[in-house]
Amino acid sequence: MRTLIATEGVEIAMDQRALVVRLQTPFAEYCADDATARDVILAGLSWPTDTPAGYWQRLAVDWIEQGAAVDIEMAEFLEVIATMVKLPQKLRHKARAIVRRRQSEEQAFQP
Template sequence: MDPRTLIINLEYPYTEHDSSEVPALNVVLAGLGWETEYWPSLAVAWIEQGAPIDKEAKEALDLIVEKKQFPQSLRHRAFALVRRWEQENASSEALSFVSKSD
């Protein structure tokens, strides 16, 4: 699907998004991959509002953190989301390991 048709969804709150039409993750990924700061900022806001992310989205957030042309506030918000994702997934991986070793 054309990313330009996906990112328009970011102009509305995440809670208003109908995931049956297009998965929220696809919208977030399209926004995070944009070269200018506007769409990535809205995608970060969706994640902050509860939109799900996966490893690919986490990696896209890592790229935002590294882009010096983006405002520091956006990079810090992205960094906080990366840290949260890493902590959540580290604890679930640890639980998975413990379950398998029992």
């Protein structure tokens, strides 16, 4: 499966499988070489949900919980994950909590 990743205005065709396997390493140990942490997380969040127990989505959520920043595109994927009943409840709750935390942080910064 190939996906287009936009990095600094340039779209790069990357193999999504090559990105998601990087999620098996802790976020703090990830060293961006040809893909940003954002690219890797988006690859995991957007992985087809027919994988057992949402494995790649869970690892992407773990990276976010380990300190990766969440942008609007990630939040949109997290909102979808939070509503997919075929994914584990624990994963759905984590995704929902991240979205809520992001929303409350955005509201706190609005004048």
